[in-house]
Amino acid sequence: MHPSMISWQRKGVERMKTLSALLITLVLAASLSAQNDEQGRNVHNMRVQPFFFEALNFATYDDFGLTGRMDIYVHVPYDIITFIKKDEFYRGGYSITVLISHAEDSKITKEENWERSVDLLTFERTNDPSYYDLTQRSIALEPGTYSVEVIFEDEQSAKEFRLTRSIAIRKFDANLLDISDLMLVRDVANKGMKKQISPQINPNVAALKEGFDLFYEVYNPFRLGAVDIDYRIIRRGETVYKTHETQGLKEGTNTFLARIDNAGLAIGIYTLEVTLRRYNDSTAAGVLTQNKRQFLIEWLTAGAPISIVDLDEAIEQLRYYAKDDELEYIQGSEDEDIRRKRFEEFWENHNPTPGSSSNAAMIEYYNRVAFTNQHFGHYIDGWKTDRGMVYIIFGPPDYIDRHPLDVESKPYEVWEYYDLNRRFILIDETGFGDYRLLYPIWDDRNRLR
Template identity: 35%
Template sequence: MKRFVFLFICLAYAISAQVESSEDVNISKFEPVFYTDFVQYKTADDTTKIRLDVFFQVPYANIQFVKRGDAFYAEYNLSVVFYEAKTDKVIFERIWKERISTTDFDETISRKNFNMSYKSFPLEAGNYKIKCILEDTDSRKTHSYTYNVSVKKFNSDLAVSGILLVKDIMKNEKGDVIVPNVSRIVTNKDTTLRFYYEIYSSDAADAEITYLLEHLDSESKIEEKRTISVNDGANIVYDSLSTLNFILGTYKLTMTVTDVNRNISAKTQKIVLSKITGLPNSITDIDKAIEQMIYIASPADLAYIKEGKTYEERLTRFLAFWDKKKPNPKMTVNPIMNEYYRRVEYANKNFKAFGNEGWRTDMGMIYITFGPPSYVERHPFDPNSKPYEIWDYYELNRSFVFVDQTGFGDYRLLNPDYSRWPGYRY
């Protein structure tokens, strides 16, 4: 019994920790380390298999470059592991190495420069779990993402491949070279959405193509139709939707092909992510982002932004508020906004409780308002005491005590003294 008490006391008083520090975190921490996309095609020589192309896009800023001579070099390994969806049994794995070089240092730290690669895999129809892994050769850091992918059979009479979003089409001596948009991200500055797909027909025919681009969080939608002639076999299609006005959020592009003569059709879909230029990737809903400004905006400022009658008006007022916070008006990146929403994202990941998002909790409020504490002292098992934590902010000469009254991780601020509230700390 004495031994048990000794261990219990050690646990109660030895648990103290440093909460993540802003100075140690890059804003890209909450952005993907690399992007992936999956597109299915019909195979010409094997009717029992479907070709799955796996695309990778790796920003230069997320890998380690080493200077040798007058150039900078980076290497990383990519792995793709296929599992049975139901059993998690490994079916097979493929590993390969990618090498990059540049003579421009600025490119090595840029998220706008990236390396693109892809591999093709013949698969049986079925449901798969696919794990994509990147290992940086120099830093030895590993990052991975897992996806559920359903591979479906193609109809023999009329079928359509998956959609590949296109960033650019370049020409060389071999013909057209597609630069895919692997991230599937567009911005409010884009007015055209370009894409590539293939139509498979067992007979030559006139086909009606219907494109439907829907914003999933609003009633915004665009539909276009056109008629084309398709040949027997595989038909390559480059197409686009123009004069678009993207708003923040998620879109779904649905393409339907109908054989007018045989009255049969097939369709495919693609998710498109729309961002606002200059906004952190964590912002996916402008109205929620406005709500989350409660810790930095005055009630009057917040009311003014919310009173915008249209999406465009609220967005304009939102951006104008943050523009005033820029340390330098000429800066294209707003470090104050990036840091604020980085804190919001961190709070959501670490302080949610009782169904409340992390930014709405007391811990989230303090973290977003003042940033990471200088020191955290945790007391989860003290005898005759509710679990509590003490956050010390040495520069502010303040401490905040949070108590979990319920025992379910819902830590509430004890005796908040708003009269001494110093306001948002940059």
Template identity: 25%
Template sequence: MKGKIAFLFPFLFLIFLPLAFSQTDFGYQEEPEGQDVFVDYAYFSEGNSWRLEVYYKIFNNKMTFVKDQDKFKASHEIELVLFNKGKQYTASSHEEEFAVDNYQETRSAAAFLINRVDLFAPAGEYKLSFRLNDHNSNRVSKFEQMVTLPAIKIGEPLFSGLELARSVEEDKDSSKFVKRGKKVVPSVSDLFGDPEGFFWIYFELYGVLPAGKVEDYRLGYELEGSNKAIILKDTSSAALLSVFDQTLYGFKKIDLSSVPDQTCTVRIKLFDRKGNLIAKAQKELKVEWSPLYQVNTNWDRAVEILRYVASDKELKELRETKGKEERIKKWREFWKSKDPTPDTPENELMEEYYKRIKYANEHFGIYDKEGYKTDMGLVYVKFGPPDEIDRHPFELDVRAYQVWYYYRLNRKFLFVDVNGYGEYELRYPYDGRR
């Protein structure tokens, strides 16, 4: 039952209501479970005050869509409030509408809307309150987090907040999320280890110029693991930073391909010529299983996982590839050849494929067999989540079985727990096709 997965990622149509200090975008990414909306922030200097950039991300399957002529539309209100000492200091609210072309996209756990709202405040301790009201369901999602905006002192080096991003690219069209001529799309979720196996940091550094010189300082980057051990470390010259209006800024790409699953702290440090630490900034993130990590550490398994999307010829060529660098190159070339939208930084097919592999391993594994190798895993990876599951775990004189219905494909599959140990086998022919 081997074959390529056919995905259709229709164009996402976004109705953006022009609002002060608000920017919107959309994309594809695996949805972390258990949350309706994800919120993050970073802060940047605005003279003697701060611009607090609040980012939020909502996955399609967490929004309620209604049919409107030939589109499906979601509508909600976003409200942000910044409290200081129990009193409201500033607030912002706006309405958003989001539309997709078909019903399947309304259920997508990979497609999302991402937005940024700016609030302005001086140094201090604040509580950030975020509220989303879904107009179509009246469902309310809330998020609260304490925010510390540090004091700005003239001549004293100070980092901005760290903005963690999934992509940084040249922007010639002045599109959304532009910083210093580059489009910086924030991650919002703190979960990394995606198929590409890296993330970006954007930061600014204040208080060095004009009194000091860039060459008088050096930067250090490090990634600390959950056991406090330093996993990655890089020391660079501050001269590699760029300068704009007396502000130093930088983009740093962090490779996660050699980092196993764990909670990490990414940290940037500023040292003077004598090696004294004079400023630092840090942020926590989580690293989960990355396909690129598998490519680096277990090539045979990395190739085997491709069994449902690669041809026998492609699998043979990949298995015969030798050398770490050549394997990474071949793996990237393989997925590039499958990219349904090669002109964008996202590879929707790759992201969806590994999302399904991960789900299959988490839900269908049995004893020493990985979930994607089971019959249920095979069907799930090839066809995605079923529209309906008819479960029969306890039937007299009948083995436990399940029927998976794919109404959109006009297909159904029967799985039977033949041996009574929880491994459901696919029974043919059930709908007459493979």
């Protein structure tokens, strides 16, 4: 940050601290206008990620042995679909495009497309993110590492969202015992003699307070009578949960459902590990196969997770909102439970609807933090950058005038806030996306009062 701006930041932040009521008013106004302000400010929803998808590696026995495939699941909350009233229904629709490319050369190798229609009876469900549409496709792929891009397009508004992640398709050997990827499951229903599972596509399991299930397959070319299966949850290198069971194995494909108890787990990122061992053999030589995956527990408010997975980092991120003495008080205890209690008390004191389990100011603040980490991070987290600071304090700009390739100047951006009568100029001195706040237009007309 430019040295002259350090003093400005402190003064500006102090003004923001003394005008928390104004900030809350702006947050609430932004939240209320989110559904109607199509052309204006890019107001946040209750979450940074609009929809979710999961790509998992399973296998199928065929004439060639054991062939790997990708099972892709797409979870679309109703609140990103535009519904229109038609007769007694609220009707909406969307399309999904899946582009699969080799990670090394970005060449698209496969493309899948499908469309969906959704009919609802009540208007309330059209805006409720807890209701969603789930679709699934299976795609055969050669072994390798792929980039998977999923594109959502709303039928009525033509708005578009894109998500990308990588997946490794393993080379399965029909002569060796192996295990599929691990799928999180939110619900299991009995349908006659079969079980019907509902996948948990969002890796955040905070809302599943009673625990969740884990689904996976084991591919077995042998006639083993039984195996020992160990389940372990790891956080920061320490085992925080473990359980064990013994299961019989048949030759061919074996499917398993295991119940995982997440009660008592704090917010954070976890690794779930499954290990198959020879029966009654706890040595390293007894390991037959193993797989692992990550899941997370984010802060949960009124049933809606927000983007907090590390308490101490969330406290540090309060620097743009909390006063110095408030921040020191929250951080002042070595006991994590006490820090959590103080953190909760701070946000309850700044809750625009005191006593309510939902805190719109907290949700908006940390959604802004998450947005800056996604879009402004480079060698430091996005919330620590100058663009991140401005975005977190003032929210999304009404307009950004970008100049990435001007011949006679370094790349720069001009952020305009029309309602606040403010302008910020940020310049990329290094050419690596590290935009520094160069000069805010600052006079008596646009000071916060």
